[in-house]
Amino acid sequence: MEKFEKMTAIVAPLDRSNVDTDAIIPKQFLKSIQRSGFGPNAFDEWRYLDHGEPGMDNSQRPINPDFVLNQPRYQGAHILLTRKNFGCGSSREHAPWALLDYGFKVIIAPSFADIFFNNCFKNGILPIVLDEAKVDQLFKEVEASEGYQLTVDLSAQLITTASGEAIAFEVDAFRKHCLLNGLDDIGLTLQHVDAIKAYETRRQAEAPWLFS
Amino acid sequence: MAGKTLYDKLWDAHVVRCDDNDTCLIYIDRHLVHEVTSPQAFEGLRLAGRKPWRVDSVVATPDHNVPTTGQSAGVAGIADPIARIQVATLEQNVHEFGITFFPMNDPRQGIVHVVGPEEGATLPGMTVVCGDSHTSTHGAFGALAHGIGTSEVEHVLATQCLVQKKMKNMLVSVDGPVGPGVTAKDIVLAIIGRIGTAGGTGHAIEFGGQAIRDLSVEGRMTVCNMAIEAGARAGMVAVDEKTIDYFRGRPFAPKGELWEQAAAAWQELVSDSDASFDTVVRIDAASIQPQVTWGTSPEMVVAITDTVPDPASESDEVKADGMRRALEYMGLDAGMNISDIPVDKVFIGSCTNSRIEDLREAAAVAKGRTVAATVKQALVVPGSGLVKKQAEEEGLDKIFTEAGFEWREPGCSMCLAMNADRLEAGERCASTSNRNFEGRQGQGGRTHLVSPAMAAAAAIKGHFTDVRELQNI
Numbered sequence: 036m037e038k039f040e041k042m043t044a045i046v047a048p049l050d051r052s053n054v055d056t057d058a059i060i061p062k063q064f065l066k067s068i069q070r071s072g073f074g075p076n077a078f079d080e081w082r083y084l085d086h087g088e089p090g091m092d093n094s095q096r097p098i099n100p101d102f103v104l105n106q107p108r109y110q111g112a113h114i115l116l117t118r119k120n121f122g123c124g125s126s127r128e129h130a131p132w133a134l135l136d137y138g139f140k141v142i143i144a145p146s147f148a149d150i151f152f153n154n155c156f157k158n159g160i161l162p163i164v165l166d167e168a169k170v171d172q173l174f175k176e177v178e179a180s181e182g183y184q185l186t187v188d189l190s191a192q193l194i195t196t197a198s199g200e201a202i203a204f205e206v207d208a209f210r211k212h213c214l215l216n217g218l219d220d221i222g223l224t225l226q227h228v229d230a231i232k233a234y235e236t237r238r239q240a241e242a243p244w245l246f247s
Numbered sequence: 248m249a250g251k252t253l254y255d256k257l258w259d260a261h262v263v264r265c266d267d268n269d270t271c272l273i274y275i276d277r278h279l280v281h282e283v284t285s286p287q288a289f290e291g292l293r294l295a296g297r298k299p300w301r302v303d304s305v306v307a308t309p310d311h312n313v314p315t316t317g318q319s320a321g322v323a324g325i326a327d328p329i330a331r332i333q334v335a336t337l338e339q340n341v342h343e344f345g346i347t348f349f350p351m352n353d354p355r356q357g358i359v360h361v362v363g364p365e366e367g368a369t370l371p372g373m374t375v376v377c378g379d380s381h382t383s384t385h386g387a388f389g390a391l392a393h394g395i396g397t398s399e400v401e402h403v404l405a406t407q408c409l410v411q412k413k414m415k416n417m418l419v420s421v422d423g424p425v426g427p428g429v430t431a432k433d434i435v436l437a438i439i440g441r442i443g444t445a446g447g448t449g450h451a452i453e454f455g456g457q458a459i460r461d462l463s464v465e466g467r468m469t470v471c472n473m474a475i476e477a478g479a480r481a482g483m484v485a486v487d488e489k490t491i492d493y494f495r496g497r498p499f500a501p502k503g504e505l506w507e508q509a510a511a512a513w514q515e516l517v518s519d520s521d522a523s524f525d526t527v528v529r530i531d532a533a534s535i536q537p538q539v540t541w542g543t544s545p546e547m548v549v550a551i552t553d554t555v556p557d558p559a560s561e562s563d564e565v566k567a568d569g570m571r572r573a574l575e576y577m578g579l580d581a582g583m584n585i586s587d588i589p590v591d592k593v594f595i596g597s598c599t600n601s602r603i604e605d606l607r608e609a610a611a612v613a614k615g616r617t618v619a620a621t622v623k624q625a626l627v628v629p630g631s632g633l634v635k636k637q638a639e640e641e642g643l644d645k646i647f648t649e650a651g652f653e654w655r656e657p658g659c660s661m662c663l664a665m666n667a668d669r670l671e672a673g674e675r676c677a678s679t680s681n682r683n684f685e686g687r688q689g690q691g692g693r694t695h696l697v698s699p700a701m702a703a704a705a706a707i708k709g710h711f712t713d714v715r716e717l718q719n720i
């Protein structure tokens with residue numbers, strides 16, 4: 036997992052509540068053999084006017100011009116601003132994979148579905164919970180000015196707006212540590228390389244046939 | 248100090264470290280890999296620039312997606328393009344990382360849970376994992392074997408360890424000998440019927456008692472295979488002489504001096520006589536009859552001599568509701584004789600029952616008889632290329648084909664219908680596999696789980712039949 040660095044990026048507003056994981060990545064794409072490459076099919080049913088299937092050339096498909104992420108002003112966004120209960124429904128880890136592959140590193144919402152929230156941290160995405168009033172204010176600001184950006188500083192736990200307003204957010208200390216240091220479960224286990232190697236040395240003496 | 252269970256011993260021998268929450272790193276000795284649950288794990292390794300920690304611990308073979316005809320054409324011969332890509336991806340990954348691999352046209356290819364032990368890649372005292380819930384099969388040799396998810400597949404590849412909390416100990420003791428005509432499959436179905444599909448949740452189950460000791464090693468594999476259907480991630484049987492004999496001379500088994508050393512150590516892989524279990528279940532082996540499932544969960548099981556149960560006589564409303572839904576899906580009426588239920592198809596195969604002894608058992612019933620005209624298809628799918636070869640050397644393929652069965656090439660096949668072998672909606676199947684969930688063998692298909700001998704008997708008669716009648720017992 037990549038380390039989570041302080042970032043300043045364009046914000047895309049997805050003004051809906053209860054966006055479920057089937058909407059984030061429809062089920063026909065789960066047949067894929069990869070963890071990456073889901074980005075072009077993130078929000079597939081909203082983003083394109085036809086029905087998507089794996090293996091299609093997405094660049095040839097008819098785009099839905101009304102869908103917010105298709106608007107030119109939000110291209111290159113790395114921060115997603117959305118409404119309550121984001122990521123509800125099926126537990127598929129393909130949902131955070133798709134958002135990350137699309138380019139989102141931060142998702143701001145008043146609340147998240149539980150499993151999705153956990154899956155985000157496993158995949159290097161920072162989900163931030165802000166109160167509804169604050170989220171509302173950000174929606175207004177994003178819509179009012181094209182090219183609107185936010186700065187997200189995880190180590191200081193601060194979001195800074197273009198006008199210089201600082202908004203503090205909460206994050207679990209352990210998860211913060213993992214994101215900042217790019218530690219996934221594997222990364223954490225690899226902190227115990229010495230213990231694993233010591234085990235192997237001891238075990239090899241006891242049961243050499245397991246290593247032959 | 249109280250003695251240790253087999254599970255305690257296996258656990259203790261593999262703990263690398265534990266944190267304050269009793270979350271431990273467990274060292275993994277053998278990692279089996281197939282095409283469906285591994286692609287994202289390999290992709291993850293690549294993205295992170297990692298390599299397998301111990302590439303010699305990994306053995307891979309495709310099984311879920313492979314067709315059971317025309318395998319000599321290899322990957323290119325797979326008609327379904329998505330399946331073809333999945334198998335081709337496994338081939339690319341094993342070549343890139345240098346993993347031991349049995350490809351489609353290698354005689355050693357087959358269902359991963361048949362291939363591992365057959366090659367001696369699974370050994371007593373090992374920890375074994377695979378991205379597949381039926382990894383519990385490998386516990387039959389006194390190994391600690393779990394199914395794992397895709398993230399864990401990557402974790403084990405990268406670190407050789409699994410993050411685990413210790414489970415509770417459960418003993419299922421099947422006391423006394425079983426009657427004639429009763430097989431390992433009947434024993435495990437009867438156990439699940441008794442304790443339920445959640446009965447073993449949170450536990451590692453050790454199967455013991457005379458009926459289990461009497462089983463061959465392959466029969467014990469059938470029992471441990473379905474530990475997961477009893478809710479337990481791991482099932483196991485203590486090591487004895489049969490276990491040790493089974494591994495002598497297998498390709499991956501230790502040789503010479505190392506063999507002597509290993510065989511001596513394996514003798515210790517039994518629960519101490521003063522060990523205590525958190526849960527103990529005792530079953531009288533003599534009470535077990537040949538079993539047939541009637542519903543859509545493996546716990547919905549009765550003896551062949553019984554009738555389809557009546558939801559009206561179930562006092563628990565939730566259960567009664569589940570029974571009604573199952574009967575509707577299965578197209579059965581309460582009270583009908585199990586032996587009056589006709590079958591459309593018969594499937595002899597899967598990691599539960601596709602080894603040589605299973606095929607011998609089924610062939611003994613089929614010999615000199617003919618599949619009933621009302622049966623549309625009766626498939627025999629050996630668990631591996633080597634099982635197939637052995638069966639052909641014994642002439643079993645001839646017995647089957649002369650009786651009207653189709654003799655196929657190895658793979659998971661109609662166990663989960665990911666390849667072309669499947670039930671059509673409404674078709675009823677006598678199957679030696681392990682799951683009778685709705686749609687498992689094809690959308691709308693109806694599965695009845697039975698032993699290989701009972702499946703062969705159903706094929707011959709066209710309906711479920713007490714195989715003991717055909718065996719003159």
Ligand code: SF4
Nearest residue numbers: 381597598659662663
């Ligand atoms: S035979 Fe069936 S249960 Fe066994 S591994 Fe294959 S699909 Fe899974």
